[in-house]
Amino acid sequence: SQQGEEDPQALSIQEGENATMNCSYKTSINNLQWYRQNSGRGLVHLILIRSNEREKHSGRLRVTLDTSKKSSSLLITASRAADTASYFCATDPQETSGSRLTFGEGTQLTVNP
Amino acid sequence: ETGVTQTPRHLVMGMTNKKSLKCEQHLGHNAMYWYKQSAKKPLELMFVYSLEERVENNSVPSRFSPECPNSSHLFLHLHTLQPEDSALYLCASSRYPGLTYNEQFFGPGTRLTVL
Numbered sequence: 001s002q003q004g005e006e007d008p009q010a011l012s013i014q015e016g017e018n019a020t021m022n023c024s025y026k027t028s029i030n031n032l033q034w035y036r037q038n039s040g041r042g043l044v045h046l047i048l049i050r051s052n053e054r055e056k057h058s059g060r061l062r063v064t065l066d067t068s069k070k071s072s073s074l075l076i077t078a079s080r081a082a083d084t085a086s087y088f089c090a091t092d093p094q095e096t097s098g099s100r101l102t103f104g105e106g107t108q109l110t111v112n113p
Numbered sequence: 114e115t116g117v118t119q120t121p122r123h124l125v126m127g128m129t130n131k132k133s134l135k136c137e138q139h140l141g142h143n144a145m146y147w148y149k150q151s152a153k154k155p156l157e158l159m160f161v162y163s164l165e166e167r168v169e170n171n172s173v174p175s176r177f178s179p180e181c182p183n184s185s186h187l188f189l190h191l192h193t194l195q196p197e198d199s200a201l202y203l204c205a206s207s208r209y210p211g212l213t214y215n216e217q218f219f220g221p222g223t224r225l226t227v228l
Contacts, residue, residue, distance in 0.1 A: 033216055035219075040201065040222070040224065041221050041222065042117070042119075042203055042205075042219035042220050042221045042222050043156075043203070043205075043217075043219040045216045045217065045218065045219075048216050088155075088156070092215065100158055100161065100169065101158075101215075101217060102155075102158075103155045103156040104155055105154070105155045106155075
């Protein structure tokens with residue numbers, strides 16, 4: 001399997017619920033980033049967590065990073081219909097020193113009104 | 114999205130056509146990227162330019178030819194494409210690929226259909 005795999009592939013929840021998405025990766029990283037993509041549009045950077053950080057918050061977003069397990073999670077609290085999108089994790093491998101991000105296949109989140 | 118613009122937004126071309134995709138970034142960044150996004154596949158990095166010099170080429174077929182005349186503009190020249198090249202082509206920029214904390218800013222993409 002490849003670097004940056006998201007789980008689940010698809011998630012459907014009701015407005016107001018929390019959404020949790022997970023990402024696993026294989027190599028040592030400088031940082032891990034989460035992006036969001038609305039259907040057929042470009043990606044939007046959400047949050048970056050460095051390899052020496054364990055948790056980071058930004059508004060309704062909470063990201064955790066466990067480098068021992070090579071995994072990260074993105075939690076969206078109090079979800080809204082407007083949060084419906086695909087969410088991707090991207091890893092910045094140490095071996096390429098920032099010249100490349102490796103993206104996963106994404107989690108499709110649907111928030112029902 | 115206004116920081117990185119892409120034109121055209123949609124493109125339909127035959128296999129014998131030649132066309133170009135354009136990307137422009139207004140963020141003062143030094144690195145620009147081309148990605149290909151196909152259905153059910155992760156984003157594929159195609160090219161990386163840093164300070165107008167190509168620093169990475171991900172074994173992309175020669176029918177895709179990038180050009181970076183300055184740090185704000187990036188082109189992807191297309192010729193004799195195949196139907197499997199139909200995809201969303203995304204341009205991105207970042208401050209510098211060597212920086213450790215290098216979030217990327219994406220354009221809206223060009224939806225390419227090859228007939």
